[in-house]
Amino acid sequence: xxxxxxxxxxxxxxxxxxxxxxxxxxxxxxxxxxxxxxxxxxxxxxxxxxxxxxxxxxxxxxxxxxxxxxxxxxxxxxxxxxxxxxxxxxxxxxxxxxxxxxxxxxxxxxxxxxxxxxxxxxxxxxxxxxxxxxxxxxxxxxxxxxxxxxxxxxxxxxxxxxxxxxxxxxxxxxxxxxxxxxxxxxxxxxxxxxxxxxxxxxxxxxxxxxxxxxxxxxxxxxxxxxxxxxxxxxxxxxxxxxxxxxxxxxxxxxxxxxxxxxxxxxxxxxxxxxxxxxxxxxxxxxxxxxxxxxxxxxxxxxxxxxxxxxxxxxxxxxxxxxxxxxxxxxxxxx
Amino acid sequence: xxxxxxxxxxxxxxxxxxxxxxxxxxxxxxxxxxxxxxxxxxxxxxxxxxxxxxxxxxxxxxxxxxxxxxxxxxxxxxxxxxxxxxxxxxxxxxxxxxxxxxxxxxxxxxxxxxxxxxxxxx
Numbered sequence: 001x002x003x004x005x006x007x008x009x010x011x012x013x014x015x016x017x018x019x020x021x022x023x024x025x026x027x028x029x030x031x032x033x034x035x036x037x038x039x040x041x042x043x044x045x046x047x048x049x050x051x052x053x054x055x056x057x058x059x060x061x062x063x064x065x066x067x068x069x070x071x072x073x074x075x076x077x078x079x080x081x082x083x084x085x086x087x088x089x090x091x092x093x094x095x096x097x098x099x100x101x102x103x104x105x106x107x108x109x110x111x112x113x114x115x116x117x118x119x120x121x122x123x124x125x126x127x128x129x130x131x132x133x134x135x136x137x138x139x140x141x142x143x144x145x146x147x148x149x150x151x152x153x154x155x156x157x158x159x160x161x162x163x164x165x166x167x168x169x170x171x172x173x174x175x176x177x178x179x180x181x182x183x184x185x186x187x188x189x190x191x192x193x194x195x196x197x198x199x200x201x202x203x204x205x206x207x208x209x210x211x212x213x214x215x216x217x218x219x220x221x222x223x224x225x226x227x228x229x230x231x232x233x234x235x236x237x238x239x240x241x242x243x244x245x246x247x248x249x250x251x252x253x254x255x256x257x258x259x260x261x262x263x264x265x266x267x268x269x270x271x272x273x274x275x276x277x278x279x280x281x282x283x284x285x286x287x288x289x290x291x292x293x294x295x296x297x298x299x300x301x302x303x304x305x306x307x308x309x310x311x312x313x314x315x316x317x318x319x320x321x322x323x324x325x326x327x328x329x330x331x332x333x334x
Numbered sequence: 335x336x337x338x339x340x341x342x343x344x345x346x347x348x349x350x351x352x353x354x355x356x357x358x359x360x361x362x363x364x365x366x367x368x369x370x371x372x373x374x375x376x377x378x379x380x381x382x383x384x385x386x387x388x389x390x391x392x393x394x395x396x397x398x399x400x401x402x403x404x405x406x407x408x409x410x411x412x413x414x415x416x417x418x419x420x421x422x423x424x425x426x427x428x429x430x431x432x433x434x435x436x437x438x439x440x441x442x443x444x445x446x447x448x449x450x451x452x453x454x455x456x
Contacts, residue, residue: 004344011348019356061360064368069377070389081354088353092346113345120416142379143390154398157405164412171419233380238364242357306455309401313453317408317444321437324415331422332430 006108011092014112018091022248023053029248029294036298056241063237068141071234075139080235080242083132086125087249093118094256095180097266097278110266110279111180118179119171122257123164126212129250130156133214136243137231148230151220151305158312159211159218165320166204169327170194170261183265190269195262197330200323202262204316206292209254211312213247215293217300218308255289256282400452411440 027042027050034041042049067076097110115121130153137149171177173194174185186193195202211218222230232243259265263285266278303311379386418425418433447453 007345008348011345011352015349015352061364062367062369063364064370065361065364066376068379070379081357084357085350085353089346089349092349112349113342115342138391140379141390143381143386145379146390146394150394150398154401157409158401161405161408161412164409165415168412168415168419171416172422175420175423177416177420228380228382237368238357238361241360309455310453313404314448321441324419325434325437328419328422328430328433332427 002106006106007112010108010110010112014091014094014096015088018088018249018252021252022245023057024050025248025251025290026056026244027052029297032291032294033298060238060241065239066236068234070141072139072141075135076234077239079132079136079139080239080246081132082135083129084242084246084249086128086132087246087253090122090125090253091256093121093179094253094260094282095183095265096282099180114178114180116176116178118182119167119177119261122253123160123167126160126163127157129212130160132246133231136235140231140234142233144228145231145233148222148227148233151227152214152231155211155218155220155308155312156214158309159208159316162204162312162316162320163208163212165317165324166201166208167261168320168324169198169201172324172327172331173197179260179265182261183267186264187267189271190264193262193264193267198262198323198327200319201327202258204320204323205258205262207316208312209258210293210296211308213250213254213293215251216297217303219302220305220308251290251293252286255286255293258289259285397452397455400447404447404452407443408440411436 030052031041031049042052045051045055067073092112093115095111095114099109099111099114133156134149134153137145137147137152140146170182174182176182176185182194214220214222222232227233232240235243259282266282268274268276268278268281379390414436415433418429422429
């Protein structure tokens with residue numbers, strides 16, 4: 001029974017941490033964009049505008065929930081959840097600290113689910129997000145939404161391939177798909193981390209994750225100037241808010257996965273720095289990647305669609321296969 | 335806690351309930367607070383202010399379909415690789431050579447698709 005209570009507490013903490021961080025990131029991204037473009041960004045609600053997201057939430061709660069007559073209603077209603085629930089579910093496999101850790105005299109694992117197929121779960125949930133996008137676009141019965149959804153579907157599945165293959169190198173090295181064991185494999189100082197032997201895999205994963213998140217330079221599904229809002233064209237108020245919110249939660253999940261698989265997860269860069277609790281290191285690494293995502297978003301212009309597809313299929317996919325073959329060769333010979 | 339497998343289902347179920355519950359609750363609040371005004375023009379899908387002509391679900395470029403087929407093929411390949419990757423250290427050289435042959439066969443198909451122009455969007 002105590003185990004079960006711990007489980008509920010852990011799930012609630014991780015979930016609300018994720019939600020809170022996403023809320024701060026919505027403000028953070030706007031502020032960051034403001035700084036990069038030499039303007040102020042949000043600055044009315046609270047000091048430096050930190051309460052902006054809560055103001056937005058209050059606004060969205062008062063907005064009318066318009067569902068057009070021509071849409072496919074059940075699919076239209078389900079689509080935002082298909083994007084949002086998998087994103088939150090993936091957080092369950094991220095280890096935030098050691099197994100059997102001691103907290104206030106209680107022993108517990110600092111991970112929600114110590115799941116053997118963690119990476120497969122992450123990739124599967126990434127695939128479910130494609131359904132969310134395509135359902136949203138198709139059910140809207142609007143031309144903008146349909147074009148956006150088709151583009152987005154093709155883009156996301158193309159990059160998902162490279163993403164899945166770039167992780168095979170990590171699996172070969174660690175001999176496991178369990179994120180807890182992958183972090184254990186990277187124990188020690190930072191030169192034991194996976195990003196050194198798997199640098200190519202990491203770069204492929206990072207590029208593919210930007211495409212999966214539909215962020216600039218790969219934000220063709222939403223390309224405001226040409227497609228209005230892409231697949232979420234017909235959504236209003238809080239339903240649109242779910243899409244927006246899940247985008248940021250997805251960003252948190254991607255950076256957490258990247259930190260865990262390639263950068264030692266909750267481990268400190270030097271053995272002696274492990275006095276600082278592991279989850280702070282994980283959050284620091286995640287914030288580093290999130291800032292990198294934002295930096296890329298506001299510095300690089302959007303790709304053309306054919307450039308995007310040839311980058312995914314003609315460069316990243318063969319590169320990922322080559323990376324995996326070389327990793328396998330090195331491991332077999334050794 | 336029953337056994338390891340059931341535990342994991344309970345854990346994932348908890349996350350799903352939390353995630354879905356949050357927005358179900360918020361949408362419930364929205365439906366209590368939101369203004370409602372009836373207007374026939376509200377039900378029309380957005381098309382830059384113009385009255386839409388016919389259904390939006392028209393036949394679309396076959397290219398997207400080809401990419402989807404290619405994705406299914408190569409993603410299956412990736413799924414075969416995962417168990418192989420996890421056990422490679424114990425299986426040794428034979429497994430490595432086997433997978434090279436497997437990749438080579440699939441690469442033939444990839445090169446064929448490339449030459450056929452599936453990957454060029456002009």
